[in-house]
Amino acid sequence: MTASEEPGPGSVASRTATAPRIAGARQLAVRVRAPRPALQGLLALAAYLAVFIIAYAFRLVRDIGLPQVGQTQVDPNFYVWSLRWWPYALTHGLNPLYSQQIGAPAGSNLAWTTTAPALAVLMSPVTAAFGPVTSLNLILLLSAPVSAWAAYLVARRLTGRFWAALAAGAVYGFSPYEVGHTGVGQANLAVIMLLPLMVYLVLLWRDGKLGRVAFTSLLAVAMTVEFYIFNEAFAEMTVLGAAGLLIGFAVARPADRPAVARLAWLAGAAWLVAVVLASPYLVYALRHYSAGFTKAIPANSLNLRALIIPESGIPLLLTVLALAVLTWSSRLTRLLVIGFALIVVLAFGPRLTIGRKQLGALPWAHLWSLPLARSAEPARLMLFGYLVLAIILAVWLARPAASRLLLASQWALGLAAIAATVAYIPAAAGASGLPGGTRPAAARAAYSLPTFISGGLYRDYLYPGEIVVVVSDRGNAGMLFQADADFYFRIAGGFINAALSDTTALPPPVARLSDPTPIRERQFRAYVRQAGVGAILVERAWSAPWMDIFSRMGLHGMRVGGMMVYRIA
Numbered sequence: 001m002t003a004s005e006e007p008g009p010g011s012v013a014s015r016t017a018t019a020p021r022i023a024g025a026r027q028l029a030v031r032v033r034a035p036r037p038a039l040q041g042l043l044a045l046a047a048y049l050a051v052f053i054i055a056y057a058f059r060l061v062r063d064i065g066l067p068q069v070g071q072t073q074v075d076p077n078f079y080v081w082s083l084r085w086w087p088y089a090l091t092h093g094l095n096p097l098y099s100q101q102i103g104a105p106a107g108s109n110l111a112w113t114t115t116a117p118a119l120a121v122l123m124s125p126v127t128a129a130f131g132p133v134t135s136l137n138l139i140l141l142l143s144a145p146v147s148a149w150a151a152y153l154v155a156r157r158l159t160g161r162f163w164a165a166l167a168a169g170a171v172y173g174f175s176p177y178e179v180g181h182t183g184v185g186q187a188n189l190a191v192i193m194l195l196p197l198m199v200y201l202v203l204l205w206r207d208g209k210l211g212r213v214a215f216t217s218l219l220a221v222a223m224t225v226e227f228y229i230f231n232e233a234f235a236e237m238t239v240l241g242a243a244g245l246l247i248g249f250a251v252a253r254p255a256d257r258p259a260v261a262r263l264a265w266l267a268g269a270a271w272l273v274a275v276v277l278a279s280p281y282l283v284y285a286l287r288h289y290s291a292g293f294t295k296a297i298p299a300n301s302l303n304l305r306a307l308i309i310p311e312s313g314i315p316l317l318l319t320v321l322a323l324a325v326l327t328w329s330s331r332l333t334r335l336l337v338i339g340f341a342l343i344v345v346l347a348f349g350p351r352l353t354i355g356r357k358q359l360g361a362l363p364w365a366h367l368w369s370l371p372l373a374r375s376a377e378p379a380r381l382m383l384f385g386y387l388v389l390a391i392i393l394a395v396w397l398a399r400p401a402a403s404r405l406l407l408a409s410q411w412a413l414g415l416a417a418i419a420a421t422v423a424y425i426p427a428a429a430g431a432s433g434l435p436g437g438t439r440p441a442a443a444r445a446a447y448s449l450p451t452f453i454s455g456g457l458y459r460d461y462l463y464p465g466e467i468v469v470v471v472s473d474r475g476n477a478g479m480l481f482q483a484d485a486d487f488y489f490r491i492a493g494g495f496i497n498a499a500l501s502d503t504t505a506l507p508p509p510v511a512r513l514s515d516p517t518p519i520r521e522r523q524f525r526a527y528v529r530q531a532g533v534g535a536i537l538v539e540r541a542w543s544a545p546w547m548d549i550f551s552r553m554g555l556h557g558m559r560v561g562g563m564m565v566y567r568i569a
Helices: 012-033 035-062 075-091 117-122 124-130 132-159 162-173 176-183 194-206 212-229 231-251 254-287 313-326 331-347 365-369 378-398 404-432 441-447 477-484 508-514 518-531 544-552
Strands: 351-354 357-361 467-471 535-539 558-560 563-567
Touching (some): 035 132, 075 117, 075 124, 075 477, 117 212, 124 132, 132 176, 132 194, 132 378, 132 477, 162 378, 162 404, 194 212, 194 231, 194 254, 194 378, 212 231, 231 331, 231 378, 313 404, 331 378, 378 404, 467 477, 535 544
Parallel strands (some): 467 535
Antiparallel strands (some): 351 357, 535 563, 558 563
């Protein structure tokens, strides 16, 4: 072809020549647009983190290495101890499900406690570098924002709408369930991001983004990690997941039911893999069943009044009602509404309770008398309820509106639900114990570890492996001090479970001494001789009354680094 024969705009040669340029331009456009969902996801995560810190956890960020969450309660320092115990046991060749470091001299069975081994292993580098207190504070700081982000991913994939997904994430991550358990330092209950991530994997499989092998493998890993965070949540996930598949099969179109059956088969395969990976723990736990789990009726069931009273409850329940009324023909709506109703019914537990009144046993009350369900708390099922509520809110906000008035009403209800949820955060903070606002220097010093522990002075006054009793009004102080001291000494007592331990975290003969009588003093002296207790440590900043008690008994202590050390002859 000569120069005079250059192709015209419409010729075949022209189209052939310009095709690569068009394809290149399209590829460039794809590269430019592709990060948009990813950037939206990062923006959502940043927003959740900012809201949580500003509204709830600023002081936690400022004093990340300070034991400050729920220090008048026993749970937080149990998790501080657990974060140190699992790496210690695994690196020293010890059985991590039985510890002779607590409950000395006999030791304590940990198989039926919530030590959250997955979190301990995951945070072990942080624990080794900065200590277990920092690890727990990081878990509590990040759990709610990351859980909100995980729910955002589900809603974004399901609806394709950023703002609807952002609202859904806030409902799940900042729910009363999550904020309440975060505030009392219950790490196993606060880490809830895996449940929406499992739903996200299902959506990726549905959309053809994951093949069977990848989906099954990733789901099995998520289920296994969930087991090793909190095995009760794993059991609840199993029951509700099976129920969800049955509901999904029932409401699906006949043409879609084979896909639901394939999903059930793949999820079942993943579950079996997770059970195999959890079998070492399961076998040991079943062979060492703790006699303390004998209660037939769980103490913590969902109160019908509590379903509505938190301000976030009313707008969300109205959203469920509105979606059900206006879009009941949608199969997704039926799946979500029926699933939410089932969760609420089960969360009521064995008895229907309204306020302080119990209205009698429910037809399914016998389910909570089964051996593996006796220690479960039905109210915890609302974790799954809040996830369903979050998805319902996203579907509601993403629903096409026939007019601007209807669109405004949708968002008015949605914004009311979000505002009520976020407004509930500071209220839960004040009720649960996660610190917020400012703190005087004297109060900060009181929360800090005594220098007897943090400065290593215990090495000059205690023998390695010596059994001690730690007395403090700080909840579970003995396990906190022992974890910071890297198990230099053993402790008599320690709180590991409400069914197995005294809530004072002290051995009963020591706890009864808080109201001393001659008989109790004799019982105390007999106990310390029998248990081989070498010293009693009293944290001065928290336990002045105990120093008076021991002084009247004729015990003489040494003031060392914020502690009173009483040597036992």
